[in-house]
Amino acid sequence: MGGQLDAFTYNALPARVIMGAGKREEVAAEVGRLNCARPLIVTTRDQAALGEDIARRLDARQVSRFADATMHTPWPVTQRALEVVEGSRIDCVIAIGGGSSIGLSKAIALRTGLPQIVLPTTYAGSEVTPIIGETRDGQKSTQRTLDVLPEVVIYDVELTLSLPVTLSSASGLNAIAHAVEALYAADANPITSLMAEEGIAALAKSLPHIVQAPDSIEARRAAQYGAWLCGTCLGTVGMGLHHKICHVLGGAFDLAHAPTHAVMISHVAAYNAFSAPSSMARIARALKARDAWTGLYDLATNLDLPVSLEALGMPETGIDRAVELIMQNTYSNPRAPDVPALGNMLRRAWKGSPPQPME
The missing domain is CATH 3.40.50.1970 (Rossmann fold)
Incomplete structure (x- = not known):
């Protein structure tokens, strides 16, 4: 190097x-x-x-x-x-x-x-x-x-092999979320960043193959390898706003863990877009996409996963309560959380609208 x-x-x-x-x-x-x-x-x-x-x-x-x-x-x-x-x-x-x-x-x-x-x-x-x-x-x-x-x-x-295709896809997006946040973590380092980019790439390539051929040992092995790398990133460096949001939504509204990550990660990437440009470039490269947030959203869509919090059972009336809880004991994040921006992001995620970077 x-x-x-x-x-x-x-x-x-x-x-x-x-x-x-x-x-x-x-x-x-x-x-x-x-x-x-x-x-x-x-x-x-x-x-x-x-x-x-x-x-x-x-x-x-x-x-x-x-x-x-x-x-x-x-x-x-x-x-x-x-x-x-x-x-x-x-x-x-x-x-x-x-x-x-x-x-x-x-x-x-x-x-x-x-x-x-x-x-x-x-x-x-x-x-x-x-x-x-x-x-x-x-x-x-x-x-x-x-x-x-x-x-x-x-x-x-x-x-x-017995993991249903939909759960495989959601679980894979959950793993990718660990690596995404590891790339812009306050305590990021070159070792975990290498693992993160490799983990995202392995999962982004293998998950569509699992959808097409759920019994493929090769596709499943590649996904498990990617998940191990992404999980290691989660265990090694601190997580940010995305994980705080998913913990709040899971605890307060009993939303399924992995699908919630799958819905939110593209929106949080867009939220952080202008505060962590080098990390976004690495994510986009791993996804072979133009932008990190569009690549993550398109991956979820192509895997036929729910892309809205509404589809997961969250009431629209819960958005303000979620923002209130997210603002308590906030995690380190490239862009500081603020109430109006969080509200706008959660409303887009609730509707399933494509993610949109916000200045």
């Missing part, structure tokens, strides 16, 4: 990453490597069968199950899971699924110190981050602590 690099700080996160088709077969060995014997398998109800598939690879007398993981990690669900942990003398957690399962696993680890083995089935990226988001009384809050970083991540591409 020519020229002189500016000073930067890069903190690598300690995690064991195992990637490859069929690697779920190694879960028992990983439990043993952690010196554990009494795992709790955590899934959502819809993915309980995947949990049973993993359980068959373990000692049936020692394994416990909790199949009620729920979106946005509500505190009452965590309390019930902790009761199982205590009652069954659990010594590690195995999470199979996406953000719901992994979020609950992290919530357990935060309060017990138990090690985690995670087998992702989506592209959300939570498995490689020291970040946990939890919902209490209708508000979602996040914190960053190494206490919730999983010790082992097993990326078995075969586990993603």
Whole structure:
């Protein structure tokens, strides 16, 4: 690389990453490597069968199950899971699924110190981050602590084959959002920026192929690779306005996590357009688009994803309340949030109008 690099700080996160088709077969060995014997398998109800598939690879007398993981990690669900942990003398957690399962696993680890083995089935990226988001009384809050970083991540591409096309697309846009915000983060550095651009490019290329051929191992492998890179960015540097908005909308209106990211990321890119031009150029290059915001919006449209908050179930009357919540404890962002601009952006996102840069 020519020229002189500016000073930067890069903190690598300690995690064991195992990637490859069929690697779920190694879960028992990983439990043993952690010196554990009494795992709790955590899934959502819809993915309980995947949990049973993993359980068959373990000692049936020692394994416990909790199949009620729920979106946005509500505190009452965590309390019930902790009761199982205590009652069954659990010594590690195995999470199979996406953000719901992994979020609950992290919530357990935060309060017990138990090690985690995670087998992702989506592209959300939570498995490689020291970040946990939890919902209490209708508000979602996040914190960053190494206490919730999983010790082992097993990326078995075969586990993603059952992910429906629409969820694959939304989850992929969610992952891209992590990389977009990493590029203009206050603590951005050359390493995460390389990962971010590569992650966006891998997902932008693979997601349309998954729509055309959902059973394609190659397309799924490329998407999982991109999601790992984007998730690593999320775990390494701070996120900005986009993530604050999505946490508010998810917590206050119970909107689905990944589709909310898919709707909002193009609008937030447009909001930041004039405050982070070099980042926008890298995003556009990764997307092979003229502009970052149009490229993100067109990708969502081409993947046949909802492009409006209205379609996700948010009431138009909630926009002012959302702005009020977004303005509380704001995240670092290239352009400072202000009430009129946020209101205008959210109204465009609610209608599904194309994103528009604002001076």
